[in-house]
Amino acid sequence: MSQPATNFETSEGMRNVVSGLMLIGALTLIGGLIQAPTRIWANLLLVSFYMLCLGLGSLLFIALQFATNAGWSVSLRRVPEAMAQLLPPIGAFVLFVLLVQPMFLAHTVSHSQAGAMWFKYFWLSRPFLLARAVTFLALWSIFARIIVGHSRAQETDGLALHTFRSKSWSSVFIIVFALSFSLASFDWIMSIESEWFSTMFGVYNFAGLILSSLAAITIFSILLRRHGVLREAVTNEHLHALGKLLFGFSSFWMYIWFCQYMLIWYVNNPEETFYYITRMKGGWLGMFLLDVALNWIIPFLVLLPRSSKRSEQILLTVSAVILVGRWVDLYVLIFPSFAGAGFPLEIWDFGMAFGGMGMFLYMYFGILSKTPLLPLKDPLYQESIQHHQ
Numbered sequence: 001m002s003q004p005a006t007n008f009e010t011s012e013g014m015r016n017v018v019s020g021l022m023l024i025g026a027l028t029l030i031g032g033l034i035q036a037p038t039r040i041w042a043n044l045l046l047v048s049f050y051m052l053c054l055g056l057g058s059l060l061f062i063a064l065q066f067a068t069n070a071g072w073s074v075s076l077r078r079v080p081e082a083m084a085q086l087l088p089p090i091g092a093f094v095l096f097v098l099l100v101q102p103m104f105l106a107h108t109v110s111h112s113q114a115g116a117m118w119f120k121y122f123w124l125s126r127p128f129l130l131a132r133a134v135t136f137l138a139l140w141s142i143f144a145r146i147i148v149g150h151s152r153a154q155e156t157d158g159l160a161l162h163t164f165r166s167k168s169w170s171s172v173f174i175i176v177f178a179l180s181f182s183l184a185s186f187d188w189i190m191s192i193e194s195e196w197f198s199t200m201f202g203v204y205n206f207a208g209l210i211l212s213s214l215a216a217i218t219i220f221s222i223l224l225r226r227h228g229v230l231r232e233a234v235t236n237e238h239l240h241a242l243g244k245l246l247f248g249f250s251s252f253w254m255y256i257w258f259c260q261y262m263l264i265w266y267v268n269n270p271e272e273t274f275y276y277i278t279r280m281k282g283g284w285l286g287m288f289l290l291d292v293a294l295n296w297i298i299p300f301l302v303l304l305p306r307s308s309k310r311s312e313q314i315l316l317t318v319s320a321v322i323l324v325g326r327w328v329d330l331y332v333l334i335f336p337s338f339a340g341a342g343f344p345l346e347i348w349d350f351g352m353a354f355g356g357m358g359m360f361l362y363m364y365f366g367i368l369s370k371t372p373l374l375p376l377k378d379p380l381y382q383e384s385i386q387h388h389q
Contacts, residue, residue: 008368018361025355032348041101042338047356048094057213058083063170074384075233079220082367087144091137136180143173158377196275200260207253212326215319218242237387243309254296294325
């Protein structure tokens with residue numbers, strides 16, 4: 001079965017929605033910088049890291065498919081590729097936030113402690129933090145350009161050599177990702193509370209990254225299928241595979257969440273337990289429990305039946321729940337250091353979340369509209385569209 005490569009075109013209604021979301025974000029940003037600047041900057045960190053994880057997780061998904069010689073996902077590969085292509089602009093956004101607002105990189109060890117904790121002082125020094133940030137963001141952007149570039153070039157000349165090179169670069173990227181993303185999570189998120197530490201924090205953020213990326217890939221694959229572009233290329237078997245991945249990584253996220261919490265609770269060291277005590281008091285307790293419900297309880301219960309993993313509507317709903325859960329997860333990680341006690345959510349948080357969503361969709365749809373969405377010349381394309389037939 002073969003199909004003509006088709007580009008995606010956004011409808012006027014979708015363009016209006018995206019424009020409205022971006023307008024809400026712009027107004028919130030302007031008003032918030034006047035009324036609640038600290039909260040706005042914390043939101044900018046959350047939004048930028050959230051979008052970065054979607055792009056980086058999509059690139060990891062592509063790399064894993066290449067490295068394992070997987071054929072089932074080829075027909076929907078353009079969906080994560082478009083998100084991976086957003087890494088350069090989103091990376092620039094992250095770097096802008098870190099450069100302009102030093103409070104995110106100011107949680108360092110004081111000079112008086114440098115004798116006893118010299119390495120921590122050195123590691124959390126602002127110049128070294130920024131140097132690592134530039135290095136990580138540049139590496140991820142370069143790998144995205146190379147891996148996606150070979151996939152695009154194959155549509156021009158049809159050479160199988162591009163697949164071989166993509167496999168080689170993907171294998172290297174997986175190793176680079178494992179090291180760099182863990183350190184980036186420590187630098188940008190965990191160091192906000194520099195007295196607290198967890199050796200599982202990098203794996204925990206990896207679980208959130210891959211789960212949210214799979215949710216985004218599922219949503220866009222279904223929407224493009226409904227739009228008609230991927231109607232025959234993405235079958236119920238592909239949806240079933242995505243549903244199984246969502247189910248599995250949701251449980252993996254919960255496993256890592258529980259392991260981190262249980263180890264800190266069991267050891268009961270004051271320098272570790274204060275982190276969770278803060279997040280289980282007052283209004284934060286609701287957010288703490290909501291985090292678990294959205295990222296695991298709801299996906300686990302809903303996706304248990306086989307039929308649920310093959311239903312467009314159920315997968316759309318569960319994926320949307322997971323994406324909201326990822327926002328809640330990052331909110332719980334970041335905001336207790338800035339928001340203080342009391343009810344954690346304010347209107348600025350919703351406005352910035354909507355604005356970030358609008359900006360991401362604007363860039364994403366812009367890339368999709370310029371890209372043939374079916375990799376017809378990939379050697380495994382026919383295998384993909386005949387998946388389990």
